[in-house]
Amino acid sequence: MRFEVLGPVRVCDDDNGEVAVPPKPRALLAVLLAAGGKPVTVDRLLTELWPDGAPSTATATLQMHVSALRKVVGDRVGTGAGGYRLDLTGAGFDAAEFERTRDLGLWRGDPYEGVAAGPSVAAASARLAELRLQARQEWAQRALADGRHVEAATELAGWVAAQPTAEGLVRLLMVALYRSGRSGEALSTYDRTAAALADLGAHPGPELDALAAAVRRQDPTLDRPAPGVPAQRNRFIGRRAELDRVIELLGQARLLTIAGPGGAGKTRLSVELAREVAADHETVHVVELAEHRDGPLEIRLAAAAGIREEPGTPILDTVTRQLSGRVLLVLDNCEHVLAEAAKLAYTLLAACPGLRIVATSREQLGLSGEVIFTLGGLATPAPGSTDPHSDAVRLLADRVAAARGGTGLAPAEQAVAAELCRRLDGLPLAIELAAARLRALPLSEVVSRLDRQLDLLTGRSPVARHQTMRAAIDWGYELLDVPQQELLRRLGVFAGGFELAAAAAVAGGDPLDPLTQLVDRSMVEWRDGRYRLIETIREYARERLGPAERASAYGELVGYWTTRLATPPPVDGPAHTAWVTTIGAEHDTIVAAADWALREGDPARGLEIVAAMWWYWWVAGRMAEGLGWLDRALAGSAEPSALRARALRAAAALARNSGDLVRARQLGEEGLATFRTLDDRKGVIAALNNLLITAQAQEDYPASLAFGREALEVAERENDARMVAAASNNTAGTLRCMGRLDEAEELFTKGLTGFRALNDRRGEAAALSNLSMIDRRRGRYEPARTAMREALAIYTELGITEGQLDAVEGLAQLDVLESAAENGLRLLVLAERERSALGAPSFTPDEIADRDAAEAAARAALSPAQVARAYRAASETSLDRAVAELL
Structure with a gap:
């Protein structure tokens, strides 16, 4: 048996034939279906x-309608709890199927069409209509992303x-x-919508207005993007045959590996493949x-894909769940982590049926079903031929023109150019390097020098694929x-881009002149204010480092970052934002320095680096990665020390924000014990603050309060103004959870005063929101709104999204209390969506309770149509737009 409400309400038998149901029993069925089996x-x-008032005979008539409905559905209509329920076990129900699948093909008309029933059916109908609208938008977004513009336009025209x-x-x-290609129709659509809105006394929103303006000016950003694919830095020359072939192979397999020597252009081909x-x-x-x-590759994948870890869930589970649908994953440069990359690819392909993987490596992954495409050099002219149209010569000509300010190869140079490309086996990177030399040398001299070097180096590498590139x-x-x-x-010790100051530290002197010359000779890139070695040259540079020079360079790098990270992150807004941006750009080099220190016998400095990095990992939502580094560093440092204690406190904070409260408590208590052993009173204060928050999240309020009281007492004794403010604010949070509002308010105020005196903007925002x-709980809504708006402004200035969401939820709760329930529900729904996307749920017990109570109150105060409207408005509002509105 099957029940359908996505159109006229009807019952179908096992052969999908409609079973006749009289009007009033059908209305009764609609009410029971809207209740979802309750x-x-x-x-x-x-x-x-x-709904207009039941007659005196209504109870008897209802029993008659129940009997009539039972003749159709049998004993699925049962009694209990003073009424009736519909048992949906084993039955089909199109509304439930649609919620699960978002299949628009299930719809036959308007929801619950043809049924005259009361508010519950109206609410269910409004909700389903809103879900259909969302599903239509999602379908259209996918169609546009897939390039199915004509199909999308046809379907959307009917819906609009x-x-x-x-x-x-x-x-x-x-x-x-x-x-x-129908710009005029796009603008006509806008005009019709503007007229329809005007009839309702409304105007198009700013996003619709901006889109119309973009259509009028033929804005190129309206063209179909290729999200997730890096932008091109220069023209992609040649490789059309290879590109067509890998596209064909990818269409026949789920795992394609592009293999070949360093410098063959594997990365560029994979990116162009992804773009196409x-x-x-x-x-x-x-x-x-x-x-x-070190560490699981899925952490690197999560960071690249913008997937945040979820507390209590293995990161691989989160990754596999979010890589749903038709997804293309490019794993670039797998050769040095071949076994791990193969394991990750095997797991992902098994768990994600819509996933395709393109890997680039100097070796195949060795998995069943893997298709290998071997990439060599670009096509070169045959011996004795000049063929200016071969891919290798075309690439050389393009790069020569760039090097010479637009002047390409002269006709007299064609034969020499063909010989150069042959000598380089058409390897793109080698051609790029050769072209760069033409700023200072004639082409014939370049070929003469290259020829002698190639003869000299033949056979030097035991690995054949390295010989020509080397x-x-x-x-x-x-x-x-x-x-x-x-x-x-x-410079080979840098794992990514770097600044001049870092280069000076590693070089042990002023590197500006030789660095500028390296840029001129295309050995180093200068882009967006930073220097960078391309990977092949960086690998080559590392190999040329002798043992003593390697130890010196890495030692200087470790010292540089140990010194820079010794200064805590700034607390004022712009400086904090700049710090986070800088550390994000330098992240790979920083962990490379830590890795060397931990491997090469300087574990104390390695621990110092990773302990100082915890705040970045926390802000960036990369808790598992940070915990991995801290675990490794702590394992090599068992002796009690202030540094070890700081690292334990950092690990405890990351564990707590990962949702592992038990481990956070254990690490925090070990750190506290270490600080006590060392009689490090500042460390004791920080550790107690850390523990009081963890105990608060565990709802162990007596322990949390004890930690907080001691932290405050020691901080005041030590005249540590910042920790007095922090301990006051955190302890007040526990008192608030316990319902002791007078004491909590006094301590929150003390914390706010302290943070403001220190210009600690993040602390100030936290105290204001508290x-x-x-x-709000005392009914003082105006000062509550003022303080929460101020907190929101500070969190926005700092770029702390979780803080923004706390403030948005606080303002939403005030809306609900001040008769603006619909807007309050909109903001609550929006915040819940953003928290889910960030993987950042709230863990403070009383904040969770307040939020849930506000949502329940909003729903109770609103009609079903208003609830549906709030959900629709939330789906159309970004967090940035909501914050701008609130500020």
Whole structure:
């Protein structure tokens, strides 16, 4: 048996034939279906079936309708709890199927069509209509991402005709029409929507207005993007045959490995492949593995894909769940983590049926079903031929023109160019390096020098695939003078981009002149204010480092970052934001320094680096990665020390925010015991603060309060103003959870005063939001709103999303209390969506209770149509837009 409400309400038998149900029993069925299998009391049924007032015979008539319905559905209609319920076990129900699958094909008309029933059916109908609208938008977004613009425009046109004021659908229709070459129709659609809104006394929203303006100016950003694919830095020359072949192979397999020597262009080909097939996938992620050292690869994948860990859930489970749908994953530079990359690919392909993987490596992964495409050099002219149209010569000509300010190869140079490309076996990186030399040398001289170097280096590498590329890089390296060579070798310790100050630290002197010359000779890149070695040259530079020079360079790098990280992150807004941005850009190099220190016998400095990095991992939502580094560093440092204690406190904080409260408590208590052993009173204060928050999250309020009272007492005795403020604020949070508002308010105020005196903006925002909660609970809504808005402004200035969500929820609760329940519900729904996307649930018990109570109150105060409208508005509002509105 099957029940259907996505259109006229009906019952179908096992052969999908409709079973006749009289009107009033059908209305009764609609009410029971809207209840989702839960009991409905007789009084509620009378109200639902006779919304204008039940007659005196209604109870008897209801029993008659129940009997009539039982003739159709049998004993699925049962009694209990003073009413009736519909047993849906084993039955089909199209509304439930739609919620699970979002299959728009299940719809036959408007929800619960043809049934005259009361508010519960109206509410269920409004909810389903809202879900259908969301599903339509999701379908259209996927169609546009897939490049199916014409199909999307056709379907959206019908939907918009039925709902001309649904701005989300209108925007998608305008984009679909624009990408289909129908700009005029896109603007006509906007005009019709503006007219429909004007009839209601409304105007198009700013997003719709901005889209119309973009269509009028033919804004290139409206063209179909390839999200997740890095932008091109220069023209992609040649490789059309190879690109067509890998596209064909990818269409036949789920795992394609592009294998070949260093410098062959594996990365560039994989990126261009991703760009060309992006329309065939819902999502594309490019994951660079060249600098990955320790820890699970899924952590690197999560960071690249923007997937935040979820407390209490293994990161691999989170990754596999979020890589749903048609996803293309590019795993670039797998050769140094071949076994781990193969294991990850095997797991992902088994768990994610819509996933395709493109791997680049110097070796195949060795998995069943893997398709290998071997990439060699670009096509070169045949011996004795000049063929200017071969891919290798075309690449050389393009890069020569760039090096010479637009002047390409002269006709007299074609034969020499063909010979150069042949000598380099068409390897793209070698051609790039050769072209760069043409700023200072004639082409014939370049070929003469290269020829001698190649002869000299033949057979030097025991690995055949390295010989030609190594010859090309050796040749460029030998053209450098001694200071340039020494600097290039030392720059190999950087795992990513770097600044001049870091280069100076590693070089042990002023590197500006040789560094500038390395940039001129294309051995080092200068882009966006930072220097960078391309991976092949960086690998070559590391290999050229002798043992003593390697120890010196890495030692200087470790010292540089130990010194820089010794200063705690700044607390004021712009400086804090700049710090987070800087550490994010330097992350790979910082952990490379820590890795060397931990491996090469300097574990104390390695521990010092990773202990100082905890705040970045916390802000960036990379708790598992930070815990992994801290676990490794702590394992090599068993002796009690202030440094070890700080690292334990950092690990405890990361564990708590990962949802592992038991481990957080254990690490925190070990850190506290270490600080006590060392009689480090500042450390004791910080450890007690850490523990009081963990105990608070565990709802162990007596322990939390004891930790907080001691922290405050010691901080006051030590005249540590910042820790007095922090301990006051945190202890007050526990008192608030216990309902002791007078004491909590006094301590929150003390914390706020202290933070402001120190210009600690994050602490100030936390204290303001906490005081706002006290004011709200006491009915002082105006000061509560003022304080929460101020907290929101500070969190926005600092770029702390979790803090923004706390403030948005606080302001939403005030809206609910001040007769603006619909807007309050909109903000609560929006915040819940953003928390889910961030993997950042609230863990403070009383905050969770307040939020749930506000949502329940909002739903109780609103009609079903208003609830549906709030959900629709939330789905159309970004967090940035909501914050701008509130501020």
